[in-house]
Amino acid sequence: MISAAENEILTRVGPETPMGRMMRRYWLPVCAGTQLPEPDSAPLHTRVLGESFVVFRDTSGRAGVLDELCMHRRASLVLGRVEEGGIRCLYHGWKFSVDGDILETPNHCDERFRASLKAPAYPAREAGGMVWAYFGPKELEPPFQAYEFFGGPEENRLVFRVNTPANYLQLWEGGTDSSHVGILHCNLANPEWKGKPDFVPGADDYTSVALAVGDNAPLIDIENTPYGYHYAAKREGPALADGTSAHSVRVTAVIFPTCRIIPLAHYQFFVFEVPQSDERTSTYFVAHGPKPFDRAKMLGVLGLDKPRLWNEADCDYRVGPENRYGQDRAKMGEVWSGLGGLIPEDASIGASMEPIVERHKEVLVAADAAVARLRSRLLESVRRHEAGGEPFGLSIADYSKVRSLADTHIAAGGRWQDFLPHNLGPGPKQPARV
């Protein structure tokens, strides 16, 4: 059970909070690369951990991240001109490079003045179709963490950003909660709204959220890892060919401070829940697989094909009590949730819980074990950091072999960990406990 005080620690992310301090120790996604489509394109406003930034791509194509407000007299650089190797404030024309060098100050022609100061710029990199930045203490910059989707052909990867009016944790918890899949995502996971033990994902199946077994009360088996944990949702499956009883096992990996890897039959989803503020979250969905994707088809499958609720221009998911969180009750005869698609279902449920869940009022059951583990591991990492230690996984640079596992039949009592030999990563193995 999470107390109200622990809930505050888990959900508040501003600069003066324990969670905010810990999250600032890691590299974080700040926008999709496609939001800065070309050199000198329009700068982008973004919020991360309760603070506002401008992100821009300079003439050479490099991405830069600066405080939103100009260091001179605080005009927004989001209004600025991006040209000739920097971003220029509209008000008095001060111009800054991606590194924070002050290139021009037209109303104060003193070169020594320019050389003596730096604009508040943050280390930035572009990888995996996203721009990443580091907001922590300069002397403590950690290794940049590489994921599997950084490699391979670009067309085998899709990145979508969705900004949802909800605290990051309730959205992340949805991603470590296997038991909701066969209910909330019924149309994809259980299209007949009934069990379907003979389900076999098709060869070209974008919709393979479908459970191999229609069991909505999976056993949850969790193992801690140096970067967080991974867990198996075990559903009662048909017996193996030799008559041995078996489980259908689906494994999700959770990588601090914001990531989970979700298994699908033919590709994986890497999902990052990056807090904009205490009450708003930028979720980055990265689909990555062995074959090129059709972006339009994927948008339809995910339910991001309704421009009144979401569009690629601002990525905001426009739901709230005023539009019934996007629900169309007239469609509930054919769409179980009335919300129309995987991402709207998760985002609308997350938003409907109110901006920050009051966790001390919940009634948890065994199927919520991986959600409870997310909270306890986050608290453990925050407390360790507040005591002067290193948060989980901070010094691991290579996550490229950490994976999830789509529904796989394993003999009851068999080790699912053996299918994921690289998931523990470096460091000592920690005992599993449920």
Ligand code: FES
């Ligand atoms: S406020 Fe930006 S140049 Fe003056």
Ligand SMILES: [Fe+2]
């Ligand atoms: Fe979900």
